Amino acid sequence: MLISMPDGSRRVLSRSEARIEEIVKDLGINPEEVIVAKNGRIVPDDETAGGSDQLKIVRFVHGG
Amino acid sequence: MKEDYSSMRGEMLGDGNRGRYARQILLFGEEGQKKLKSTRVLIAGAGGLGSAIAFYMAAAGFGRIRIVDCDVVELSNLNRQILHAQADLGRAKALSAYDSLAGINPEIEVEAVVERISEENVDDLLQGCDMIMDGMDSFPSRYLLNRAALKRAIPLFHGAISGYQGQATTIIPGKTACLSCLFPRAPPPATAPAIGSTCGVIGSIEVTEAIKYVTGKGRLLKNRLMLWDGLEGCLEEVSYEPSPYCRECRGLGRDA
Numbered sequence: 001m002l003i004s005m006p007d008g009s010r011r012v013l014s015r016s017e018a019r020i021e022e023i024v025k026d027l028g029i030n031p032e033e034v035i036v037a038k039n040g041r042i043v044p045d046d047e048t049a050g051g052s053d054q055l056k057i058v059r060f061v062h063g064g
Numbered sequence: 065m066k067e068d069y070s071s072m073r074g075e076m077l078g079d080g081n082r083g084r085y086a087r088q089i090l091l092f093g094e095e096g097q098k099k100l101k102s103t104r105v106l107i108a109g110a111g112g113l114g115s116a117i118a119f120y121m122a123a124a125g126f127g128r129i130r131i132v133d134c135d136v137v138e139l140s141n142l143n144r145q146i147l148h149a150q151a152d153l154g155r156a157k158a159l160s161a162y163d164s165l166a167g168i169n170p171e172i173e174v175e176a177v178v179e180r181i182s183e184e185n186v187d188d189l190l191q192g193c194d195m196i197m198d199g200m201d202s203f204p205s206r207y208l209l210n211r212a213a214l215k216r217a218i219p220l221f222h223g224a225i226s227g228y229q230g231q232a233t234t235i236i237p238g239k240t241a242c243l244s245c246l247f248p249r250a251p252p253p254a255t256a257p258a259i260g261s262t263c264g265v266i267g268s269i270e271v272t273e274a275i276k277y278v279t280g281k282g283r284l285l286k287n288r289l290m291l292w293d294g295l296e297g298c299l300e301e302v303s304y305e306p307s308p309y310c311r312e313c314r315g316l317g318r319d320a
């Protein structure tokens with residue numbers, strides 16, 4: 001899996017198919033602070049990812 | 065307490081107006097300009113985002129602008145909240161906004177409302193409004209706007225910032241996912257760092273979307289979240305779709 005982290009850095013991760021929420025937690029990120037795009041499309045974090053999926057983890061903002 | 069200030073000069077699109085808007089009439093014609101003039105917008109918030117939004121909407125000639133904010137101007141606002149000046153310290157932001165907007169374009173109608181947007185007053189505040197501009201600083205208040213937009217079937221132009229980062233998208237009830245589909249959970253509350261130029265980028269995108277919507281030009285940010293990272297100098301988009309689990313819009317019909 002190719003993972004784009006909230007700070008813009010990239011990581012290659014090999015692991016078996018898992019819930020996106022778990023993958024995000026394992027990367028040390030609080031799932032409540034991010035939304036995740038799988039292959040360019042935002043998906044609920046109970047969806048799974050693995051193999052050659054590309055994940056983009058976005059720390060969305062709330063200020064105005 | 066509600067204070068309404070109105071200026072009703074320049075009702076018709078006369079020659080003077082043609083002069084003022086000449087450069088944008090090149091884009092969408094007198095027809096488009098008339099549509100802007102007959103559009104009533106609610107600008108929710110007169111802070112950093114609301115400042116950029118309000119300035120550009122007033123200058124563009126959106127005919128009726130209702131701007132709502134319950135706070136007063138503080139010194140720490142002035143690095144980004146360009147509606148307000150040093151002399152406005154301690155004044156209600158909505159009233160300071162009124163003066164700035166009436167100054168930049170006396171031909172539009174501006175209403176300033178000094179209130180906190182809540183479940184109780186949101187219906188009143190949206191009376192007659194054709195669209196909602198998001199200049200809020202928290203997700204609970206954005207969810208309130210989202211719900212009101214769905215209920216009234218009017219678009220919500222979303223934007224938010226933190227530091228060098230920002231995001232924007234366009235919610236059209238009946239056609240797109242809603243804000244709760246995209247952000248089912250509010251992030252933990254925190255004071256966001258802020259610079260004026262990021263508010264400028266995101267507020268400008270929201271206004272561009274509103275102009276496109278009214279004049280029927282271009283491709284709106286429908287089901288697309290635009291992400292701005294000023295530190296990287298990078299603008300990206302990710303797509304999203306209506307959530308079958310959405311607590312707000314599940315069951316509402318969509319036709320595109």
Ligand SMILES: [Zn+2]
Pocket residue numbers: 241242243244245246306307310311312313314
């Ligand atoms: Zn929804």
